[in-house]
Amino acid sequence: xxxxxxxxxxxxxxRQTRLRALLADFLDSASEPLSxxxxxxxxxxxxxxxxKTSIYRELAFLIKHDLVREVEFGEGKKRYESALLPHHHHLxxxxxxxxxxxxLGSGAEMIAWEKLISAKAGFKVTxxxxxxxxxxxxxx
Amino acid sequence: xxxxxxxxxxxxxxRQTRLRALLADFLDSASEPLSxxxxxxxxxxxxxxxxKTSIYRELAFLIKHDLVREVEFGEGKKRYESALLPHHHHLxxxxxxxxxxxxLGSGAEMIAWEKLISAKAGFKVTxxxxxxxxxxxxxx
DNA sequence: TGACAAACGCAACTAAGTTGCATATACTGG
DNA sequence: CCAGTATATGCAACTTAGTTGCGTTTGTCA
Numbered sequence: 001x002x003x004x005x006x007x008x009x010x011x012x013x014x015r016q017t018r019l020r021a022l023l024a025d026f027l028d029s030a031s032e033p034l035s036x037x038x039x040x041x042x043x044x045x046x047x048x049x050x051x052k053t054s055i056y057r058e059l060a061f062l063i064k065h066d067l068v069r070e071v072e073f074g075e076g077k078k079r080y081e082s083a084l085l086p087h088h089h090h091l092x093x094x095x096x097x098x099x100x101x102x103x104l105g106s107g108a109e110m111i112a113w114e115k116l117i118s119a120k121a122g123f124k125v126t127x128x129x130x131x132x133x134x135x136x137x138x139x140x
Numbered sequence: 141x142x143x144x145x146x147x148x149x150x151x152x153x154x155r156q157t158r159l160r161a162l163l164a165d166f167l168d169s170a171s172e173p174l175s176x177x178x179x180x181x182x183x184x185x186x187x188x189x190x191x192k193t194s195i196y197r198e199l200a201f202l203i204k205h206d207l208v209r210e211v212e213f214g215e216g217k218k219r220y221e222s223a224l225l226p227h228h229h230h231l232x233x234x235x236x237x238x239x240x241x242x243x244l245g246s247g248a249e250m251i252a253w254e255k256l257i258s259a260k261a262g263f264k265v266t267x268x269x270x271x272x273x274x275x276x277x278x279x280x
Numbered sequence: 281t282g283a284c285a286a287a288c289g290c291a292a293c294t295a296a297g298t299t300g301c302a303t304a305t306a307c308t309g310g
Numbered sequence: 311c312c313a314g315t316a317t318a319t320g321c322a323a324c325t326t327a328g329t330t331g332c333g334t335t336t337g338t339c340a
Binding site: 070072073074076077078091093094100102104109112113114116117120121122123124125126127128129130131132133134135136137140 | 210212213214216217218231233234240249252254256257260261262263264265268269270271272273274275276277280
């Protein structure tokens with residue numbers, strides 16, 4: 001079973017704070033990567049507002065501890081999701097903005113590409129960004 | 141041989157303006173996608189400054205005419221490159237920021253993935269974002 | 281050459297993200 | 311259980327990317 005951020009935080013013995021617990025909760029139960037404005041709105045909804053600076057700093061902390069990862073949908077802002085989720089990509093509907101996770105087979109093709117790139121350009125790939133845009137079942 | 145934006149603009153009979161010609165020139169000779177701040181700096185260097193609003197509007201115009209496309213490297217800002225270049229991806233060095241173009245074979249794998257996605261999730265892919273991060277030959 | 285649409289500049293604004301500094305809070309050892 | 315310390319938080323001010331409204335200029339075509 002997939003571990004939650006909440007559990008992992010406890011396990012790692014990291015300092016327990018109000019904001020940390022709340023953000024872990026939101027990210028654990030989110031069905032898609034969340035932006036800082038969205039996290040802020042969630043905090044407000046839970047009558048537990050926080051300064052945006054603190055949110056950015058807390059996210060940086062979680063990223064440093066490999067608990068959260070940044071995702072980019074090309075919107076001009078970053079999104080964040082639990083790094084405990086297995087590596088996957090996203091399908092983003094251009095009409096209703098719905099986000100669906102997708103896992104691409106074994107990842108063998110990607111590894112093949114990275115090898116090809118290394119051979120061709122002498123470039124060592126450590127990371128990649130792959131997202132799909134289009135229309136979901138409802139909107140197509 | 142690859143057509144330049146300059147040639148294509150002439151061919152299409154679009155209105156000729158100073159800014160349009162300059163931006164076309166910059167994008168034609170750029171070795172990597174350029175951001176608006178970068179375009180602005182290039183304009184200044186050519187003693188031909190323009191307002192950023194005009195640059196954004198001009199880029200929107202060029203995109204509308206399928207002459208330019210947006211690219212995202214997850215920096216929180218957009219980059220622009222000639223849409224006359226064949227479809228390709230980028231290798232972005234995390235140390236020196238150098239950008240190298242890369243073309244992934246026939247694109248057959250990508251098409252296979254898009255079919256898989258359509259079958260699995262009922263999602264019609266119209267576009268994708270794929271960039272690679274790592275270390276170039278010099279920096280690895 | 282004059283009229284009209286398109287292009288442009290300017291000012292003011294929004295939104296994401298950052299920095300410095302002062303204050304508050306969570307954990308530790310005594 | 312309390313005091314000290316490192317960490318977390320809040321606040322204000324700032325930076326950078328991008329947008330909007332509006333008035334003025336410029337390119338094109340008749």
